[in-house]
Amino acid sequence: MLTGITRPRLLLRTARLGTLDYARARDLRRILRVPVTPKPGADCLAQLIELEEIHNARRLRPLHEVGSPWRAARHIEVLIALLAEAQLLTASLRPRP
Numbered sequence: 501m502l503t504g505i506t507r508p509r510l511l512l513r514t515a516r517l518g519t520l521d522y523a524r525a526r527d528l529r530r531i532l533r534v535p536v537t538p539k540p541g542a543d544c545l546a547q548l549i550e551l552e553e554i555h556n557a558r559r560l561r562p563l564h565e566v567g568s569p570w571r572a573a574r575h576i577e578v579l580i581a582l583l584a585e586a587q588l589l590t591a592s593l594r595p596r597p
Contacts, residue, residue: 507556507579511572515579522584531581540588548582 525537528544532551538544555578558570 505552511576511579514576515583518576518580519584519587522580524584524588527577528581528585531577540585540592542589545582545585545589548578548585552578552582 524540529535529537532538532547538547552575555570555575558568559575561567561570
């Protein structure tokens with residue numbers, strides 16, 4: 501699912517760098533706005549994908565439209581979590597030697 505996502509290079513580069521400082525327990529609750537850190541897995545990843553799509557739609561929306569504004573920092577936070585959770589899921593699916 502993630503291979504088809506195309507975003508500006510600067511957003512993705514920033515998010516990749518941000519994964520180095522990603523702390524799941526601290527960041528994921530804040531990003532998803534939930535009281536308890538969700539379990540890693542496909543459901544968590546699906547929530548992040550949906551949230552990222554909302555932020556991307558705001559980014560692409562014409563400036564004259566009324567509604568929640570696009571916030572680059574918030575979008576990058578979501579992308580960081582999305583990339584980090586995808587890496588976590590991928591690592592858990594790999595067979596161990």
